[in-house]
Amino acid sequence: MKKIKRIIRDVPQHWVGDGFPVRSLFSYGGGNEFDPFLLLDYAGPHEFGPDQARRGVGEHPHKGFETVTILYQGELEHRDSSGGHGTIGPGDVQWMTAASGIVHEEFHSRRFAKAGGVLEMVQLWVNLRAKDKTSPPKYQDLRDDQFPRMELPNNAGTVRVISGEFMGHTGPASTFTPVNVWDLQLAAQGKAEIEVPDGHTCVVIVHRGGVRINSEAAKAVELIHFEREGNIINIESESISRILVLTGEPIKEPVVGQGPFVMNTREEIRQAMSEYQSGKMGHLAPHK
Ligand code: MN
Secondary structure (H helix, E strand, C coil), X not given: CCCEEEEECCCCCEEECCCEEEEEEEEHHHCCCCCCEEEEEEEEEEEECCCCCCCEEEEEEEECEEEEEEEEECCEEEEECCCCEEEECCCCEEEEECCCCEEEEEEECHHHHHHCEEEEEEEXXXXXXXXXXXXXXXXXXXXXXXXXXXXXXXXXXXXXXXECEECCEECCCCCCCCEEEEEEEECCCCEEEEECCCCCXXXXXXXXXXXXXXXXXXXXXXXXXXXXXXXXXXXXXXXCEEEEEEEECCCCCCCEEECCEEECCHHHHHHHHHHHHCCCCCCCCCCC
């Protein structure tokens, strides 16, 4: 059985822009113990009233990694300087590779802003190897119906595979290094034993309900961080629950970051800032 390293609880909420009430369950500022993952923000569930203005985060850069947005409730619109553009709704995932540098904006969709409603989402940052940090930006727009879904044994619940492989089913997201992203919905009193790759960094985020993981209780919104050794996790749900399982092969390279740039050296951070300031990462066309 995989040992639990620690459980992260009681994380305070803060606002990212005026659209995203997030809890940062971890970030690279605290060291590199979640390698290859750099940051995990869980937003909501938060009810927004109807609004004329669109809430969100305006034009800003990223370089050296990928941002993965998993939407559970609400609707978001995105535009970036590589021409990537899209609206994502419940169940959809946007996997954006910033790599050599991109400028983008993240807003509630016009439709969602006008109607109001509940927003719930995860944003995960996945690091890239030094050799991939200079590759061109890329945007994967992944729809709910593209993800394989399978039943867990004994009616314990269902699994959606976003990336990597679970029980022989492969998720559609392409990744630079081995990364598993599995979305589990558990029935009340469901019991499941899941196998994760030995040696991977592994975390489980409980964002609805309550579970026991390897007999330790965890509830929404808490994060269980495992030791890298071992490959079996036992899950028992106490009520209808939803959890996100992330595993990733550690990259084991130096991480030097500042805000939206994550590189390997201070010099590369200075370079990223000057590239952004001189417009080399591109710009967004003004809103019509
Ligand atoms: Mn961003």
